[in-house]
Each structure stands twice: as structure tokens, then as C-alpha cells.
Amino acid sequence: xxxxxxxxxxxxxxxxxxxxxxxxxxxxxxxxxxxxxxxxxxxxxxxxxxxxxxxxxxxxxxxxxxxxxxxxxxxxxxxxxxxxxxxxxxxxxxxxxxxxxxxxxxxxxxxxxx
Amino acid sequence: xxxxxxxxxxxxxxxxxxxxxxxxxxxxxxxxxxxxxxxxxxxxxxxxxxxxxxxxxxxxxxxxxxxxxxxxxxxxxxxxxxxxxxxxxxxxxxxxxxxxxxxxxxxxxxx
Numbered sequence: 205x206x207x208x209x210x211x212x213x214x215x216x217x218x219x220x221x222x223x224x225x226x227x228x229x230x231x232x233x234x235x236x237x238x239x240x241x242x243x244x245x246x247x248x249x250x251x252x253x254x255x256x257x258x259x260x261x262x263x264x265x266x267x268x269x270x271x272x273x274x275x276x277x278x279x280x281x282x283x284x285x286x287x288x289x290x291x292x293x294x295x296x297x298x299x300x301x302x303x304x305x306x307x308x309x310x311x312x313x314x315x316x317x318x
Numbered sequence: 319x320x321x322x323x324x325x326x327x328x329x330x331x332x333x334x335x336x337x338x339x340x341x342x343x344x345x346x347x348x349x350x351x352x353x354x355x356x357x358x359x360x361x362x363x364x365x366x367x368x369x370x371x372x373x374x375x376x377x378x379x380x381x382x383x384x385x386x387x388x389x390x391x392x393x394x395x396x397x398x399x400x401x402x403x404x405x406x407x408x409x410x411x412x413x414x415x416x417x418x419x420x421x422x423x424x425x426x427x428x429x
Contacts, residue, residue, distance in 0.1 A: 239417055247406050249361070249420035295360060299415055304349050304368060306418060308360035 207231065208296050210309035217286045217316050224271070225281040225312050227296035233257075237299045238279040239306065240270065244292040252294075255279055286316045321345050322421035324409050330427045331399050339394040339424045341409030350392040351418065352384060353408040361408055367392065396426075404428045 217223040297306040331337040353361035410418040
């Protein structure tokens, strides 16, 4: 069964606008971590933001925020004030309990238009 | 300030000719990972090391081997590359259950 689902293969957003990338997950472990990575066309995976399953507040890192809805098992990434440099592929990933491995979603390609 | 370094960035090899990709890290992390990523797909974990403890994914072909001679270095050996092995190979490290730090990747072309 798919552990991480990203339903948006591609999105377009106007520069300076906000964009929300959807991510739903499936786990029965009470302890897990959720991650978002950005992958520009150069190929490097860049860590953006982390949310732990026991964290009471939604994670924020600069222009990135994570809308964590535990009951719905969703962890959407919000990018505010989009910039041209935000054009990239974005992956949602999950680590379960004591595992050292990540399960990745299929990714969402974001294209920011000037 | 490079933390996870991969060499070379681009590698061209011939069908069936063994190739080795290298990864080094300055983070002193005890876990190192190798991923294969094909175009527009998610990274696929091939194997990972926790210190010297090697963990192979069940669906990783025997054609792929790995060595970790010390904490800093990890190698991916492809014994007989096929056309289907052309991909981006990503190395990553972590200190445990936190985020993984990725290198810039090696793009492998098989002729």
C-alpha cells in the first residue's frame, strides 16, 4: 500500500502568490516524522521542513509552513510569496517509528510564473 | 562547506562495464544511504548502512553492491550496468531518525 500520496503531478503558480502542495500518509505507528524536500532541475534534494507526529504546533521555516492535520493524515506544504527559484519538484516523505528509512511520495512539480 | 559530496557528478559508462560511484560526508553521520532516481520519479532506496551494518532492500538487484570502508566514505558499485541502470544516483546521510542530507547526485549514462 502506498504510504505517501501526492495527488498533484504538476502545478502552476504566479510569482508572489502562495501555493499549497498536498500530501496524505498512511501509517499505524503512533510515532512518525514527516518531511518535505525540494529538488530543483540540478538534482540535489534539499530538506525544507519537518513535522513530528507528537508536535503540537505546525512547523514553519521561513516561507515554508506545514499544515499538519493528524486526524486526516495530511501534511500539506504551503509556500508563501512564491519566487521564480521555487520552481522545482517537491517530495513529501515519512519516517515511521524506529525506522531509518524514508518513504517518498511521487512528487509534485511546481512552476512559478513571472 | 560541502557536507555530502558525490563524485563524479556525471558518469558515462559502457553497457556491461563496471562502474563505481563515490560519496563522502563531513557530517560524521552514522547512517548513509544510496538511492536510484529515474526521471520524474521518487528516489528509490537501494541500501543503507548504519555504521558498518549493511541493509539491502529486498528488490535491489544483485548487480548493485556497496562498500563503506569508514564513517566518511561510501561507494556504490554497479558490476554490469545495463541500459535500465541509467539514472541519477543520490547519496544521503542522517544521524539517525532525523532528516536526511543529500549530496548533489551522480547522473549515470549507459551507452
